Amino acid sequence: MDSGAPLTPELxxxxxxxxxxxxYIHIPFCTQRCGYCNFALIADRADLVEAYLKALGRELDWRLANESLPRLIKTMFLGGGTPTFLSLSQVDRLVDMLRRYFVWDANDPANEWSVEANPNDLTAAAVAHWSxxxxTRFSLGAQSFRVEKLELLERTHRACDIQRACELVLTHGRQLSLDLIFAVGDETTTQWEADLRKGLSCQAQHxxxxxxxxxxxxxxxxxxxxxxxxxxxxxxxxxxxxQTCELLSSQGFxxxxxxxxxxxxxRSRHNCVYWTGRPYWAFGPGAAGYVNGQRYVNHSSTTTYIKRLQAQVSPVAEVDDDGDIMRAREYFVFGMRMLDGLxxxxxxxxxGIDWESLFGDQIRRDLQAECFCWExxxxxxxxxxxxxxxTxxxxYLA
Ligand code: SF4
Known part of the structure; x- marks a missing residue:
């Protein structure tokens, strides 16, 4: 039985x-599904975008219509799928819709609005429009600069597309983040180092x-x-x-x-919200939110999501409310994944809970095993x- 009693919760x-x-807004569209990807998305279905936008509007209304205004937002993340799959007029409609429910100050440097992007989609017009x-920040699914690796991963872009997209993002004064994948096929340390160095040469800040x-x-x-x-x-x-940790640290990251x-x-301010146990709304197929201590996840099938909202039925597939002790356990695990520790x-x-009562003995074992340290x-x-x-x-979650 868990001995983690809440401490003076009134304080x-x-x-x-x-x-x-x-x-978080999930945009569940991609041109094709890469062979390694299990995200919630539907490939090559531009014909569904309009129905998706309507369904998203219904979800926003269903979840937020009774909330008090204004809902001041500090971070927003449009992920996918591929948000840049949308046409620019569809993007405008999406953003108009979001502005009906959320208020954010684009001039406040403490705020962050990230968009995930496919390098192929980031034309000069698209970067200017989103900007x-x-x-404030583009997160590019670069994955690699090496043509054989990109082909194996079934990515349609090439190194020159990544480099061109990075230049556009930086020219517009936006922050740049790159995703890279390692341990693909029989990738050697030399090949991976070349990918990391090319990522660095693109001047990404993340x-x-x-x-x-x-x-x-x-x-x-x-x-x-x-x-x-x-x-x-x-x-x-x-x-x-x-090798990644050593090289990037040596380059000032x-x-x-x-x-x-x-x-x-x-640092990604939005992702730090997840890792520091803060609550967040999430909308769209497969989106997972954390509001008022409840974790919820929507149906991951785009067509099911659309159909349910068309029928005025909740898009939520699952709600977890495991109590304060499990929430505190999750807070510990997410927090310890950050290298600043806790x-x-x-x-x-x-x-509201003392960690000694939850897993003091386990912490001492991990200190003894030199997996944790005090700084x-x-x-x-x-x-x-x-x-x-x-491992x-x-x-800490048991
Ligand atoms: S582009 Fe990204 S989200 Fe889309 S299928 Fe490929 S890995 Fe998945």
Missing amino acids: TVPVWKQVPQSV DLGV LSTYQLTYEKGTQFWNRLQRGVLREAEQDHALQLYQ EHYEVSNFARPGY DPITFRRET GDRLKLTAQGLYISD LWPN
């Missing part, structure tokens, strides 16, 4: 009870690097089962990850979350802990 409002100041609307995973239900998973594809050895993948690196001042006083203030009053991952961090978290 603290848990962080998850705050009014959300962040919003004029108030987008880099997210992910190991290729083979998710059930994807084409890559099927090919793995048939022996057509081979997963990288875990030791080799770890070597590539270590802060390694601030397990998979994320930023020049000082350029301190017990803030943990107690923001969750001043903050508990942090060590380098050793970082490399096996995924640590189940002990």
